[in-house]
Structure formats: structure tokens, C-alpha cells
Amino acid sequence: MRDVIATEQAPRAIGPYSQAIRANGFVFLSGQVAINPATGYVVEGGVTQQTECVLENLKAVLEAAGSSLDRVVKTTVYLKSIADFGKMNEIYGRYFPKDPPARSTVEVARLPRDVAIEIDVIATAPLL
Numbered sequence: 001m002r003d004v005i006a007t008e009q010a011p012r013a014i015g016p017y018s019q020a021i022r023a024n025g026f027v028f029l030s031g032q033v034a035i036n037p038a039t040g041y042v043v044e045g046g047v048t049q050q051t052e053c054v055l056e057n058l059k060a061v062l063e064a065a066g067s068s069l070d071r072v073v074k075t076t077v078y079l080k081s082i083a084d085f086g087k088m089n090e091i092y093g094r095y096f097p098k099d100p101p102a103r104s105t106v107e108v109a110r111l112p113r114d115v116a117i118e119i120d121v122i123a124t125a126p127l128l
Helices: 047-064 082-095
Strands: 002-005 020-023 026-033 072-079 102-107 117-124
Touching: 020 047, 026 047, 026 072, 047 082, 047 117, 072 082, 082 102
Parallel strands: 072 102
Antiparallel strands: 002 020, 020 026, 026 117, 072 117
């Protein structure tokens, strides 16, 4: 069984992909960038503000899938500059204060809309 997940509480997909797919007790979220879902614009500020926006967007998609941040098992963080790792890590830690998920973090040359960060997630989700 495979369900497409979509919510207006996070930025809509801007290409041929889904915000998330729920399958076999997991939910696989596409990468989220720092776009305010209400305005469609990139949030102003640096990696700190953008990390918070990305995590709020991920939280909204997880909730639409019947999951939550505490059910996340793996994240991948893409940073425009690895020099921003400390700032990102501080905000990230607030969203995963206990038993954080496995994580990979990589520096990339460029991200959509020239944002500073993108994060994708895999989480457990209830079977429907």
C-alpha cells in the first residue's frame, strides 16, 4: 500500500514529486526548504531562521501523514555551507531533544531558490 501525503501547512511540491509517501509503516518525506507555506517565499534571515522553517514544514508534513518528529528514524541535512553546521545543529537539537534520529549532513554546491538548508526525513507511520 502506498499513499501520497499532501498538506497546505507546508510548501506545495514545485515539481513532479510528492511532499511525502506513506508505505509499509514508514513515511518518506521529500526535502523541505525554507519556504513559508502561507506566502510561497523563502524566509528571510540566515541558516538559523531557515532551519527552523524547514523543521516546521517537515513537522506539518509528518502530522499530515499521521506521524510526528518523535517518530523520525533518519534525516539528511544538505547545507550550502558546512560553516553553518553549528547554527543548524543548535536549532535541530531543539526539535530532536531526546533520542535523536540517525543523520547525515553534507555540504552541497547549491540548493533550490538559493536557500541555506534542505532536510529530508524518513519516519515511522501507523499502518492504515
